[in-house]
Amino acid sequence: MTDDVREDGRVPVAAEAPLQFPVEFEAHYLTNQKAFHDFALNILLTNDRAEKAVHSAYVEIRTRWDALLAEPDLQARPG
Numbered sequence: 001m002t003d004d005v006r007e008d009g010r011v012p013v014a015a016e017a018p019l020q021f022p023v024e025f026e027a028h029y030l031t032n033q034k035a036f037h038d039f040a041l042n043i044l045l046t047n048d049r050a051e052k053a054v055h056s057a058y059v060e061i062r063t064r065w066d067a068l069l070a071e072p073d074l075q076a077r078p079g
Contacts, residue, residue, distance in 0.1 A: 021062065022065065024065075024069065025061075025062060025065050028061070029058060033054065033058075036054045036057065037050055037051065037054050040053045040054050
């Protein structure tokens, strides 16, 4: 439970239960997020911009997750 309750009685989103993701997606995120972040940081030069870029990328990946899993050879697929 959280003590962070708004005046209208609602609990902020961050304090609510976390979203449930497919296990494979979570594994992909946990395995690759640091490398993606390090790469983005090298290009974008600030941690804030790198975090936003990686977050946006993972939103896109999650949106297309089922189709990506259906790809016969995803890594061989052009850009």
